Amino acid sequence: MIVNLIDYLKERLRTVKLLSGIAVAIMVVWTVVGVDTHHAHTWMEAHIPGFWSIFTLLSCIVLIFFVRWFGKSGIMTREDYYGD
């Protein structure tokens, strides 16, 4: 059942991507227009539309690129480094 579902979705990857994109777009519109930001923790959240979307994208980029740089700086090393 699970395998069939995954294969079904994989065969229609383009449609899945399109629908997901539309869903994300609707969600963003809803968060900008429809959500009461009265209970937001900070000023930025209440006044920057889609604050958490921007924050998320920036965080991902910062995290991923920092990890690549950090790993390449010598932290990621060969598997037999400790001799086992």
Next chain:
Amino acid sequence: METNFIHPSLILIIGALLLPLVKEPFRKIYLCVVPLVTFLNVLYLNWHPGTYGVVTFMGDWTLTFGRVDNLSMIFAFIMSLMAIIGTVYGLHVKDDVQHIAAWFYVSGSLGVIYSGDYLVLFLFWELMAFASTFLIWFNKDAGSLAAGYRYLLVHTFGGVLLLLGFVLRYQTTGDLSFVQLDEQNTQLFTWLIMAGLMLNAAVPPLHSWLPDAYSKATVTGAVFMCAFTTKTAVYTLARAFAGFEILIVLGVIMAIYGIIYAMMENDIRRLLGWEIVSQVGYMVAGVGIGTALAINGTCAHAFAHILYKGLLFMAAGAVIHATGKSKFTDLGGLYRKMPNTLFFLVIGGISVSAFPFFSGFVSKSMIITASFESHLMVAGFLLTMVSIGTFLVAGLRLPYLIFFGDDRCSQETKDAAVDPPWNMHMAMAAAAFLCLLIGSYLPFLYNMLPYQEATYHPYSGYHLSETLQILAFTAVAFIFLKDKLGARPTISLDLDWFYRLGGRGFLWLATNPIQWLDTAWGTAYRVVGLYTLMTTAKFSAWFDWHGIDGVVDGSAGCVKAIGQRVALVFQRGHIQQTIYYSITFAAILLISYVWL
């Protein structure tokens, strides 16, 4: 009403000791019944809070074995529940000692949670460390033995710090009770106790043992280990160090550190180990914030964490159990082979990533909200960033690299990959169900939290929109940047470098200068010592031969000569004469005895 107190640990310990006597077909039933009875006992105690098992020890020490209050209740509940799930997951394991070690380990954790003073705490603390070491040693993989020794040494070090701390505290205050310490008046013992407890919570820089040990434990052992050590330590920190601000800093560092290493990791269980470090970071930060909401959040997150992390370790264990491979570089594209495992792994992944209706959503956000409410903006934003990283790693990278993407499996791996036995399925289904239950039916978890007056409502429109944005855009970023998080055959250097290479330095010292000294000493001994010894031996041999033997031989010769003379006189072959002499001799003896 009189409450009968039987310590839950006692049930597990006795149950473990009797296990070798139980044979199939009763063994599997017995394996389920013992943790179940323990769980029921914990439930019974939770209905009757109070202090039990108080004994006087060596005159003036009061030991408390059963402190059942708001804080210990929720932790004991989840620990004993996890003991059932973990045991069911390991039901197929034939080796009795593995179950015994696991149960001793759980009993150590329950003992710590119910302890009211440092002596009892220490006793069970060491029981935990010792029993869990065996869960690593029972694994037959290369490196497990060494990892077990490292684990034991590190935990012994932590135990010594704790011991030093509470003994110093006893010397200063004359008090052994395990209660909240004073933040205003910190002393050396405060920091020693904190360091001892933090080592078990894997707070940097005392954290490297965790991914190291958990990735080398047995498949079933790791499921137990991921639940008990760190969360018991979180409980002890919440008990003694609530509101210590340094814990906020350490907790946030820990959360970021863990997620960064998890993003680089190639081994499934090491990745999950780093995830634990990261998630326990939230709890440590929550303890540091120390408000009612933050402590509630810490307890709720520990509760949720035990279940979803157990689920993730169980699913990862199922992959390792089937394929024998634990590295992303040896796996990939397995979704057709192990669809049920994929399903449970994804449930665990979306629970840790705080999807609405799953457990992380209602627990993690409590700590983040508490940090914003306490005006700790930086901590709040950094913890949110870590939560984004968590979804990247556990929700996306982990299932993607095992079940989708490039197929890096060898033919044997592919042939061996099947969904696990029924008992593993049952345990994973139970944990997955509980993840959903916690997230969907709030009273189940929230009614157990220690501070009932601090209310929190996770299902607000704002929180939902915040979470959906985070999840959606993390997924978008992953789709574009997933190659940067691909499988690479590397290990990541961490602070264990110091003691692993320190150990090597010690080995060098042992093999070079110390060995040289030993050899030199051996030579000196041969030359000087042995010569002296031989000379002495020669002299004593000569003395023995000529002196002592001469005396002994001389006296023997003398006795022989006298005997011959006597025999010539007395033993002439006439029996009557012999009897006559004998009786006369006896009569003389008798008379002299009577008269003299």
